[in-house]
Amino acid sequence: MDKKLEPILHALQEKFGGTLEEFRDEAHVFVKAEHIVEALTFLRDKHDFELLSAMTAVDYWPQAQLPFGESPRFHLVYQLTSLAHNLSVQLRVQVSGSRPEVPTASGVYAVANWREREAWDMFGIRFTGHPDLRRILMPLDTEGHPLRKDFPLGYEEPQFTFNFDEIQLRKPFAQD
Amino acid sequence: MTELQEVSFDDIKHLVSERAISGENMLLNMGPQHPSTHGVLRLLLELDGETVVNCIPDIGYLHTGIEKNMEAKTYQKAEVMSDRLDYMNTTGNNLAYVMAVEKLVDLDVPERAQAIRVIIVELQRIASHLIFLAATGLDLAAQSIFLYCFREREMILDILELCSGQRMMTTYLRPGGLWRDVPPEFDGAVRDFLKIFPKRVDEYEALLTKNPIFVDRMAGIGILTREDALTYGVTGPILRASGVDWDLRKARPYSGYEQYDFDVPVLTKGDSYARYLVRIEEFRQSVRIIQQAMDKLPGGPVRSENRKFVPPPRSEIGVSMEALIHHFKLWTEGFPAPKASIYSAVESPRGELGVFLEGDGGPKPYRIHWRTPSFENLGVLPVLAKGHFVADLVAIIGSIDIVLGDIDR
Numbered sequence: 007m008d009k010k011l012e013p014i015l016h017a018l019q020e021k022f023g024g025t026l027e028e029f030r031d032e033a034h035v036f037v038k039a040e041h042i043v044e045a046l047t048f049l050r051d052k053h054d055f056e057l058l059s060a061m062t063a064v065d066y067w068p069q070a071q072l073p074f075g076e077s078p079r080f081h082l083v084y085q086l087t088s089l090a091h092n093l094s095v096q097l098r099v100q101v102s103g104s105r106p107e108v109p110t111a112s113g114v115y116a117v118a119n120w121r122e123r124e125a126w127d128m129f130g131i132r133f134t135g136h137p138d139l140r141r142i143l144m145p146l147d148t149e150g151h152p153l154r155k156d157f158p159l160g161y162e163e164p165q166f167t168f169n170f171d172e173i174q175l176r177k178p179f180a181q182d
Numbered sequence: 183m184t185e186l187q188e189v190s191f192d193d194i195k196h197l198v199s200e201r202a203i204s205g206e207n208m209l210l211n212m213g214p215q216h217p218s219t220h221g222v223l224r225l226l227l228e229l230d231g232e233t234v235v236n237c238i239p240d241i242g243y244l245h246t247g248i249e250k251n252m253e254a255k256t257y258q259k260a261e262v263m264s265d266r267l268d269y270m271n272t273t274g275n276n277l278a279y280v281m282a283v284e285k286l287v288d289l290d291v292p293e294r295a296q297a298i299r300v301i302i303v304e305l306q307r308i309a310s311h312l313i314f315l316a317a318t319g320l321d322l323a324a325q326s327i328f329l330y331c332f333r334e335r336e337m338i339l340d341i342l343e344l345c346s347g348q349r350m351m352t353t354y355l356r357p358g359g360l361w362r363d364v365p366p367e368f369d370g371a372v373r374d375f376l377k378i379f380p381k382r383v384d385e386y387e388a389l390l391t392k393n394p395i396f397v398d399r400m401a402g403i404g405i406l407t408r409e410d411a412l413t414y415g416v417t418g419p420i421l422r423a424s425g426v427d428w429d430l431r432k433a434r435p436y437s438g439y440e441q442y443d444f445d446v447p448v449l450t451k452g453d454s455y456a457r458y459l460v461r462i463e464e465f466r467q468s469v470r471i472i473q474q475a476m477d478k479l480p481g482g483p484v485r486s487e488n489r490k491f492v493p494p495p496r497s498e499i500g501v502s503m504e505a506l507i508h509h510f511k512l513w514t515e516g517f518p519a520p521k522a523s524i525y526s527a528v529e530s531p532r533g534e535l536g537v538f539l540e541g542d543g544g545p546k547p548y549r550i551h552w553r554t555p556s557f558e559n560l561g562v563l564p565v566l567a568k569g570h571f572v573a574d575l576v577a578i579i580g581s582i583d584i585v586l587g588d589i590d591r
Contacts, residue, residue, distance in 0.1 A: 060553035117415030
């Protein structure tokens, strides 16, 4: 890991009580959902992380179904880049599966507007205070959120001569 | 079946001005079937006469669920889907993917494979910029440039076909190296291209750079400031045309880019014309990189010897029991990756192409996210379009060089 990153990580841990994970020279800092906007603002203004390179989510269903009701089913991932210092840091936020809500970061980085719409569309994570939280990629009449692990991938059963009729009967067709 | 929902006016009321609600300003659909939207992009425009007041992009028409599909395939088999993202930069997508896998499982790549990767990817960068030039020229009614650009692009596609048997969806780059070594004809084909191409770039410039019609349509149109570019996450030639010197090939060299001597063109104006000039200069720099890579192309193997991740050559299978086992295991089960996540990015012709890859200890990606540059680059379009004529919007869309497959994934 880059030496220049260490003071920034210390500051993040002190200010926001973040826990640090490291893997292959990458630093991942876990912060609480209520601190995320503050943490992003802090990194942008104090440490020149001008670019929110990527933002996405990961669904840990069903492993994350802990005995507690508020299990952190999702992780939100914020990948930040500092052009001035050539550094990268990743912030992660744990989001509960029963009430997936996180404050919006679109006030800090304008790009978060579309990225959060995508996370809402694909994972059903709500961003409070978002100016325009609509579906972005899926059609408006989609039911569910496709990148959740409990959303089936869906496939068509191959039909052969010996089982053609049997499958034909249970095959889903578009209704009019 | 539920009724097909369309965007209703109430859904987008908060995005348009009062004058559109009262009916004074016109709301107009541009696309999805519009030749100059470079794919199936739909723009909802609020117009005051000819002037764009608000522009609301509506995307997702090419959404094919590539991220979800990749989660259901092993690491090797998921790679073929990466070609289909940005179909103008197929080998570049391969590079982003294989580098992410190599970083996740910690796999080494032989030097020869790295050098060939650079050559292939830089050729693809030229091909992609040629499409930009061709399509933008065509949108602005410069039809001959379209044909010239496609003529040169054909030479590059022929080289890709020579190496991989495919013109576009090559999947030539594989985790741990390449599918196979380049054929003997490769050297001659690339050198022929390098001999011809710099002169052709001068020809394009002679056609367009000082052409008064072209300059009128591009200069001062769609100005993007440095601050807007950064907050909207714009990368690539667009960011460099707005005065930010940021190129991942220089800033975080990968695949041996640190050995090659090249410049990163940076302009400060931030208008469509500057974006055009940056890409023209990138043609020349890519030629320089390919020339150097060809001249010092090292010998040796093009695939890693690590049999836990890279299948053995066909010739070994007949004589070695171990090779047969590895072959069988790798093609039926795949290789496991650790339970961890990484983010790795390359500089695609459109900007930072990043892959967020998370493994779960098994042979399939648990989560893969593509940070595709066109998504961010299109996100800034409402800012660029404001206050311009509809006709200028066509030039702006051309100059941000989006690929809808890259946006919708």
